[in-house]
Amino acid sequence: MQGRTGRFDFDAVVVGAGAVGLASAYALACKGLGVGVLESAGAIGGGISSRNSEVIHAGLYYPTASRKAELCVEGRGRLYAFLDAHHVAYDRCGKLVVATRAHEVAALETLARQGQVNGVEGLELINGRDAMDLEPHLLAAAALWSHETGVFDSHGYMLALLGEIKDRGGALALSTPFEGAEPLAGGGFKVRAGGREPTTITTARLVASAGLCAQTVAAQIDGYPRHHIPKAYYGKGSYFALQGRAPFSRLIYPIPVPGALGVHYTRDLGGRARFGPDLEFVEAPDYQVDPARAERIYAEVRRFWPGLPDDALTPDQAGVRPKLHGPGEPQPDFRIDGPNVHGLEGLVALFGIESPGLTASLAIGDLVAEGLAC
Numbered sequence: 480m481q482g483r484t485g486r487f488d489f490d491a492v493v494v495g496a497g498a499v500g501l502a503s504a505y506a507l508a509c510k511g512l513g514v515g516v517l518e519s520a521g522a523i524g525g526g527i528s529s530r531n532s533e534v535i536h537a538g539l540y541y542p543t544a545s546r547k548a549e550l551c552v553e554g555r556g557r558l559y560a561f562l563d564a565h566h567v568a569y570d571r572c573g574k575l576v577v578a579t580r581a582h583e584v585a586a587l588e589t590l591a592r593q594g595q596v597n598g599v600e601g602l603e604l605i606n607g608r609d610a611m612d613l614e615p616h617l618l619a620a621a622a623l624w625s626h627e628t629g630v631f632d633s634h635g636y637m638l639a640l641l642g643e644i645k646d647r648g649g650a651l652a653l654s655t656p657f658e659g660a661e662p663l664a665g666g667g668f669k670v671r672a673g674g675r676e677p678t679t680i681t682t683a684r685l686v687a688s689a690g691l692c693a694q695t696v697a698a699q700i701d702g703y704p705r706h707h708i709p710k711a712y713y714g715k716g717s718y719f720a721l722q723g724r725a726p727f728s729r730l731i732y733p734i735p736v737p738g739a740l741g742v743h744y745t746r747d748l749g750g751r752a753r754f755g756p757d758l759e760f761v762e763a764p765d766y767q768v769d770p771a772r773a774e775r776i777y778a779e780v781r782r783f784w785p786g787l788p789d790d791a792l793t794p795d796q797a798g799v800r801p802k803l804h805g806p807g808e809p810q811p812d813f814r815i816d817g818p819n820v821h822g823l824e825g826l827v828a829l830f831g832i833e834s835p836g837l838t839a840s841l842a843i844g845d846l847v848a849e850g851l852a853c
C-alpha cells in the first residue's frame with residue numbers, strides 16, 4: 480500500500496477497528512485514499528462495538544441540532560441502505576417508548592416533539608389501550624411508537640465495512656497497537672505501531688477512533704494539547720437475559736433517565752430477549768455482571784411488564800460507555816475534534832462516542848473524511 484502521492488506510506492491511518500473507525504476508514508477509502516487501520520486486538524469490533532444493544536436508533540432523544548441528533552438521523556438512513564446493499568441482516572421491528580403511569584405522559588409528549596424537531600420520521604403517539612393491543616403483555620398509559628427503529632447484525636455490518644475497505648486497496652493490521660505519533664515538518668505524521676513486529680509508518684492523515692482508549696491515544700500524539708483531552712468516565716451497563724419466550728415483538732423502552740435510555744427490552748435477530756443496560760459509573764472498564772444488580776432490573780422491567788416471572792433473568796453481558804461526564808452532570812455531545820480544536824493539521828480525534836454511535840457510524844465517518852479535507 481502506498482499513499483496517493485508516494486510521499487507517505489498511507490494517505491490516512493485510522494486507529495481502532497470498531498464500527499466508527501471502520502466507517503471512517505470506509506469513508507476515506509471511498510474518497511480514493513490509501514487507508515491503513517491499526518487495531519490492537521486480534522479481531523475487529525471486539526470493543527464497545529460488540530457489547531451493546533445493536534439497536535438502530537431513530538434519533539428521538541438528543542438535543543436538536545446536536546451532532547448526536549443529526550448524525551443519528553442521517554446515519555440511520557445510510558445504515559439501512561448499506562445493510563440492504565450488503566445483505567446484512569436487520570429487522571425494522573419498531574419500538575414503543577412507554578409511559579407506564581399518567582404522570583409520565585407529559586415527558587412522553589416532550590420526547591415526541593423532540594423527535595419531530597430532530598426530523599425523525601415514523602413517530603406516532605398512541606394511547607395505552609392501543610399500545611396494549613399491540614403488545615398484550617405491556618402495561619402502558621401511553622406510548623410513542625417509533626416505526627423506524629430496528630435491530631441488526633452489527634458484526635456482519637463491520638465485516639461488510641472491512642470488505643469495502645479491502646476492495647478499495649485498504650489494509651488492516653490486527654494485534655498492532657498504535658503507540659505514538661509525531662507530526663512531520665511539512666505535514667503528515669510518523670506513527671509508531673507495536674505488536675509482534677513493531678514498525679513506524681508515515682501517513683498524511685490520522686484518525687484516532689479508539690473508543691474507551693481515546694484519551695490514551697490522544698496523549699500519545701506529540702503536540703496534542705493536554706487541555707483539549709477530555710476526562711474519561713466509564714458508564715458500565717449490565718444486561719440480563721430472559722429465560723423463555725420473548726414477550727414483545729417490538730422493542731420496549733421506558734422514559735429515558737439522566738445519562739442513559741433506561742433499562743429496556745431488546746431482542747436480537749434470533750429472538751433472544753434481553754433487558755438492560757443499567758448505568759453504573761466505574762473507575763475502569765470491567766465486564767463482570769453482578770447478579771445482585773438483577774433486583775433493580777426486575778423492578779424497572781415490572782413497571783412496563785408486570786408479568787415478568789421470578790427467576791426469569793440471568794446475568795448476560797456488560798458494555799462500557801465512553802462517557803465525557805460524571806454522575807448527575809449533563810451529557811455532552813460527541814466530540815469529533817479537528818485542527819480547529821487541537822491545532823494539528825491532518826488529525827481528527829474522536830471522544831465520547833457512546834450511543835447512538837453504532838447507528839450514526841456511517842455519518843460520523845463522512846464527517847471525519849470532510850474534516851480531513853478529502
Ligand SMILES: Cc1cc2nc3c(=O)[nH]c(=O)nc-3n(C[C@H](O)[C@H](O)[C@H](O)COP(=O)(O)OP(=O)(O)OC[C@H]3O[C@@H](n4cnc5c(N)ncnc54)[C@H](O)[C@@H]3O)c2cc1C
Nearest residue numbers: 495497499519526527528531532534657690798836837838
Ligand atoms: C451498553 C451500550 C449499549 C449501546 N447500545 C447502542 C445501540 O443500541 N445503538 C447504537 O447506535 N449505539 C449503541 N451503543 C454505542 C455504540 O456501541 C458505540 O458508540 C460504538 O460501538 C463505538 O464504536 P467505536 O468504534 O468508537 O469504539 P470501539 O468499538 O470500542 O472501537 C475502538 C477500537 O479501538 C481499539 N483500540 C484501542 N486502543 C488502541 C490502540 N492504542 N491501537 C489500536 N487500536 C486501539 C480497540 O481495541 C477497539 O477495537 C451502546 C454502547 C454501550 C456501551
